[in-house]
Amino acid sequence: MNIKIQGGRVIDPAQQLDQVTDLYISDGKIAAIGDAPEGFNAEQTIDATGQVVSPGFIDLCAHVREPGYTIKGTLATETQAALAGGVTTLVTPPTTNPVIDTTAVAELILERCEDLGKAKVLPMGALTKGLSGQQLAPMHALASSGCIAFTNSREPVANSLVLMRCLEYAATHDLLVQFQPQDASLTAGGHMHEDTTSTRLGLNGIPEAAETIEVARCLTLVEQTGVRAHFGQLSCERSVRMVMEARERGLNVSADVAIHHLLLTDENVNGFNSAFHLIPPLRSQLDRAGLRQALIAGGIQALCSDHQPHEAAAKDAPFAATEPGMTGLETLLPLSLMLVDQGLMELPQLLEKLTSQPAQILGLDSGTLQTGAAADICLFDPDARWTLTEEESFSKGKNTPFMGYALKGQVTHTLIDGNVVFQR
DSSP states (O other), X not given: OOXXXXXXXXXXXXXXXXXEEEEEEETTEEEEESSOOTTOOOSEEEEOTTOEEEEOEEESOBOOOTTTOTTTOOHHHHHHHHHHTTEEEEEXXXXXXXXXXXXXXXXXXXXXXXXXXXXXXXXXXESBGGXXXXXXXXXXXXXXXXXXXXXXXXXXXXXXXXXXXXXXXXXXXXXXXXXXOOOHHHHTTOOEESSHHHHHHTOOEEOTHHHHHHHHHHHHHHHHHOOEXXXXXXXXXXXXXXXXXXXXXXXXXXXXXXXXXXXXXGGGGTTOOGGGOOSSOOOOHHHHHHHHHHXXXXXXXXXXXXXXXXXXXXXXXXXXXXXXXXXXXXXXXXHHHHHHHTTSSOHHHHHHHHTHHHHHHHTOSOSOOOTTSBOOEEEEEEEEEEEOOTTTOOSSOOOOTTTTOEEEEEEEEEEETTEEEEEO
């Protein structure tokens, strides 16, 4: 279908484009920006007056829970939530059941997503079999089956020799490895950031060292092996600083942060609200300030939702007995726009962290509105005020502290390969 998106503020960070103009789509691809291509006849026109037209968002970490944990979320519900949040491509970790350590599981997810025709899901393969940290997973075969990167998620690879062999193998085949750094021995038994708030509340704390020690170990092995590496969902200022210094030394490393770590701190846990029970935990005000500074300085390449849907029972218990994580696909945009409203960055800078830079990390051709690129597009009203309710939320998980919270900035249309797959 030929579609004309008319009169919107078209922002494409990959082209440093920011202007009110028209955009033309033909055969599922971007046909032109500005003037219509010769002989173009629009079969559908979308009036984008007062709205922003940007590439669809690419989320580097969103748990879809299927296969295995469909009580928490399914590919159908979570990809629909992604579309409602303007996310056209999401990367899902291998923490399914069974784990994504065989080509059959990877292909099952990809085939199911193709049948659904909603958001594009890129599975990450397991770094070790069963995420056990013992034996290398068949990474080359998994990559051939569509796995975009490899990770052990937050499961430990305690043996540094095993980890080094994994990285050597990945480097040999030019595969991307993602770390979610966490020292298991320092994290064990902890439920929130270790500081005065945890002491006052009587909750076992997780020190910053639980993250920074593992970042240091991983960076040392990255330097040793030359692998392409990405550090996901960092929570500590010192962690990001170490990755920034490694980049300056020429290491091929990048980092992302979950949007809630730029907005919340450990003080939000006051009141024992289990919606704030997260891993990595919400850190101190100093850490939050450090992460924000790194974002401005370019030390953080991408923002993600770290979407972790849970059933109600998983959060309905005393704080320490609940499962960590919050749902975030539908709130990724409005929460990110808070950084613009607070004067931390301009809108094009923010969209770069949600589109072109995640695409660059993953080695994708998407995340742009360049002529010939796939027409994965998000239209949103940056000034629309709305409230997320359990009834209107598409995700199966309703576990977010922003439920019932007044939000600003709402997606109106999402297009994938030139098809309008979501319209509010």
